Amino acid sequence: MKFSILVSEGPYTHEAADTAYNFTKAALEKGHEIFRIFFYHDGVNNGTRLATPPQDDRNIVNRWSTLAQEHDIDLVLCVAAAQRRGIADADEARRNGKDADNMAPGFRISGLGQLIEAGIEADRLITFGD
Amino acid sequence: MKFSILVSEGPYTHEAADTAYNFTKAALEKGHEIFRIFFYHDGVNNGTRLATPPQDDRNIVNRWSTLAQEHDIDLVLCVAAAQRRGIADADEARRNGKDADNMAPGFRISGLGQLIEAGIEADRLITFGD
Amino acid sequence: MSKRFLYVNRKAPYGTIYALESLEVVLIGAAFEQDVSLAFLDDGVFQLTRGQQTDELGVKNFSPTYKALGDYDVNKIYVERESLEARGLTLDDLLPLTYEDEDDDWAEKDSIKLVSAAELAEIMEAQDVVLSF
Amino acid sequence: MSKRFLYVNRKAPYGTIYALESLEVVLIGAAFEQDVSLAFLDDGVFQLTRGQQTDELGVKNFSPTYKALGDYDVNKIYVERESLEARGLTLDDLLPLTYEDEDDDWAEKDSIKLVSAAELAEIMEAQDVVLSF
Amino acid sequence: MLHTVNKSPLDRTTLESCIQHAMKGSAVLLIEDGVYGAMQGTQKSPLVESAMKEVSFYVIGPDLKARGIDAGRVIDGISVIDYNGFVDLVAEYDKSQSWL
C-alpha cells in the first residue's frame, strides 16, 4: 500500500518526529511504499544539518537522511514554513539574501502543493503532530 | 526594578515569543532594567538569522536583534538546547564540525548556569512558554 | 477522480500558528480541484469570531482570509453546535462566510453549516483524506 | 544570601522534551548553592514512575537521573497527592528517591514528600523564584 | 504571587490547576489563549467566577482584541490591562509562576 506522512513538529521537543520515524520504518519493513514525507509547521526543523544532539541520544536529523538514502524516500520541507523558521537550502538562501544555508542531505524544499498531492496520490495519509 | 525573562518556545509557532517581546518593550519604557533574556527549549529558534518571514508579518528574530542593540540587552541561547536544535554561532559550528552557522546578531550562546544566575541576580524572573 | 478532503480545525487562533498555517494549506489545496470541506470544532470555532483586531498584539490579522474562501470554491464549512454552546457563542458571533452558487444563478449563500457533533462525525466518516490542525 | 528556587513539573515525560530539559536545569542549578525544591503535580507525577523502559521507543531513558538528585543535595521533592490519585497511582508506583542526611549521621532518608494541593500552594508561595516546565 | 495562565480552559486543565493552587490574596493573569478563561457564559466561566472571591483576576486586552472578544463579554470584576499593566503586576507581586 502507498503511504504519505505529514510531520508537523520539530525534533526532540515533541515525540511526533519519533513516532513518524518508527511508523515509517515499520511500514517499509512490511513492504509498503512511502510516497512522500512532508514536513510542515515546526516539522521543517527536522531538516537542519546544524544539529548536534548529545552522543548518548538518537540523532533525529541523521536518521531521516539515512532513511531517505537507503530507501529513496522523498522528504519535503514546506517552503513557507521553512522560510518563517530559518531552514534553507543553498538556492533558498541565495534567493533570500542569506549568507549561509542549513538544510540536511536527503531533504528538499518545495511548496504546499506537494502535501495535497501526497494526499491525492497515496492510499493513506497519516499525520504526526502536537 | 531588575527583570530576567525566560523564553521557552520558538518564534511564530507559539505566542510566547510575542508576549515576551511586548512585555520587554513595556518594561523598558517604564524604566525597568532587563538583566537578561534567556532562550531555552525551542526558544533557541528565536536566534536564527536564516529566517525570512512573509513581508506583511512581523520579523521576530530581527525584533530581538534590534532590541538588543538599542538597549544593550543580554540575549542568551542555551548551548545544550541550541545544539539539539541546530542553532550555532561560528565558534559552536567549528567545535561541532559544522560547515555553517546561523546565529543572529545580538545573541550569544552560553550555558544553563546563565539562567540560574538570571534568577539569582534579578528581582523578578518571568517565563513565557507553551 | 477527485478525493474528498476535510480540514479539521480544533485550535484557537494566535496562541499558536496552526490556524494560520492550516488556512494556507486550504488556499493552496483549493487549486487542486478536489472536494473540499472545513470543520471547526472545540477551540477551532474561535478562529471564525468577528471583530478580530491584532494591531496592539503586533501580529497579522488573518481572519479576513476566511471571507475569501468562497471565491476559491471552498464553501462547505461545518461549525459544531456543541463547541459553540460550550463557549457561549452563537452563529451571530462568527464571520458571515458566503459564496455565490453558480448552479443557482450566482445567488449568494451561506458557507457555514451549523451541525451537531453526531452530524460532524458522519461528515468525517464520509471523507477520503482528513488533515487535522 | 541564597534564594529559594522551586522547579514545577506538570508535564508527562517523552511525549514532549520539557521533563528532560527541566531536569538538566535542576542539575546545573544544584551547583549554585541555592535552596532548591522540586514539585511534581498534574501529569508531572508521571515523570517519576518506576520501570520506564525506552529501548523500543528508541529514545534515552532519563528516569535514572532522578535517583542521582540526592547526591546533588536536591532532596526536597514534593509530589501532589491529588494528582497521584486522579491517575490511579500511589507512592509505590514511583521511583524510591533518597538522600543521605549529613545532619543525622548520613542516615538514608526519603526525598519525596507527599503533599496535598493546599500544602503545595503554601510551598509555592514560600519561594523566591519559580521555574515552570 | 502572580500566576499567569496562557491556555484555553476549554482545551486544558491548566487554569483549573492554577486556581486550585492560587492562595488568597494572589493574582491570576490570563494571557494568550488563556484569555478565553475571562469570557462570560462559557462552560468554564463558573470556575473563574467562584475563584474571584479570593483571588484577583486580570486579562491582557491586546490578546482579547486579537481574538475578537469584546470587553463587554469579560466576566465582571476581571481587570483588562495592557502590557504596561502586566509589567506593573510583575513588579507588584514578589514572584510569578507561569502555568504552562
Next chain:
Amino acid sequence: MLHTVNKSPLDRTTLESCIQHAMKGSAVLLIEDGVYGAMQGTQKSPLVESAMKEVSFYVIGPDLKARGIDAGRVIDGISVIDYNGFVDLVAEYDKSQSWL
C-alpha cells in the same frame, strides 16, 4: 476510520472530543502521551471503558513501556500493539484522523 490520540486525557479534552466523534465500528489508537488514556483506575478511565462498547481501542506498547505502565494496568479489552500493528491498522481502515 482510524482515530489517533496523542494527548493525556488528564491534561486535555482531546480524547473526549475524539470519542464523541468516533462512530460505531471505528478504531481509536492511543499513542505518545495518549497512552495514559489506556490506564485502569484513572479519573478518565470510565470515558474509555464506556466508549469500548462501540469502538475498538488500541495502544502502542513501546509508548506504554517508556512510561513505566505495565501491561497489567491497561484497561481490559484494549489491544497493545507495536509499530507493525500501527501500520496494519492504518492499512485496515480506509482513512485516519489525528486528534492533535
